[in-house]
Amino acid sequence: MPRPDRSRAALIDTAAQLFRRQGYAATGINQILETADVKAGSLYHHFPNGKQELAAAVVESAGGDIERLLRRFLDSDAPVADIVNGWIDLLIAQLASDDRDGCPIEPIASESVNASPQVREASARAFAGWAAAVADRLRADGWSDGDAGQTALAVIALIEGALILSRIAGDDAALVSAKVAAATLLR
Structure with a gap:
């Protein structure tokens, strides 16, 4: 069993993987607790509102990690189109290694529209x-603010939509097409 100071991280990491692969509704609290090897008391200590609060923490953690990584790459001299291409290549590689993997927040975000305003708001903040x-x-x-x-926003929508289509189809065709479209948008 993880130490109490590690149980929060174990819960977030475990829930993130299960939500990403199975979705929010298909992932139960007992499965999260068992996989994380954490007692229910730790879950409710760290996340008094249960699954919704844990899911929001997963979204905030994963979304923040991606934003920090993206900003680090964007802080280079490389053209934005090349950085976006690399991001899409990473998604293609992740899907090739395990077709259950995709965006770490999209499965939770899509289901949250009806399931949880708290998770929906966290998801909207992450994508934003x-x-x-x-x-x-x-x-x-040198682009104008509006453009x-x-x-x-169009680039993020393109990538997320392509990732969903590629996961559903079981191939990377939509992501490969997204690379071409993103390059066109970013000219």
């Missing part, structure tokens, strides 16, 4: 953060 990272770089490259924001 990713778009803001891209928009900030586009503005730094940068609109294009960044």
Whole structure:
């Protein structure tokens, strides 16, 4: 059993993997507890509101990690289109290694529309953060505020939509097509 100071991280890491692979509704608290090797008391100590609060923490953690990584890459001299291509290549590689993997927040985000306002809000903030990272770089490259924001949002929507289509189809065709479309958007 993890130490109490590690139980929160174990719960978030375990729930993140299960939610990403199975979705929010298909993942039960008992499965999370068993897989994380954590007692229910620890779950409710760290997340008094249970599964919804844990899911929101998963989204905030994964979304924040992706935004920080994206900003780090965007802080380079590489063209934005090349960075987005690399991001899509990473998603293609993840799907090739395990077709249950995809965006770490999309399965939770999609289900949260009806299941949890708390998770929905966390998901919206995460996606907005990713778009803001891209928009900030586009503005730094001389794009107008409006064009940068609109294009960044379109790039995130394109990637997320392509990832969903690729997971469903069981191949990377939509993601490969997204690379071409993203390059066109970012010209």
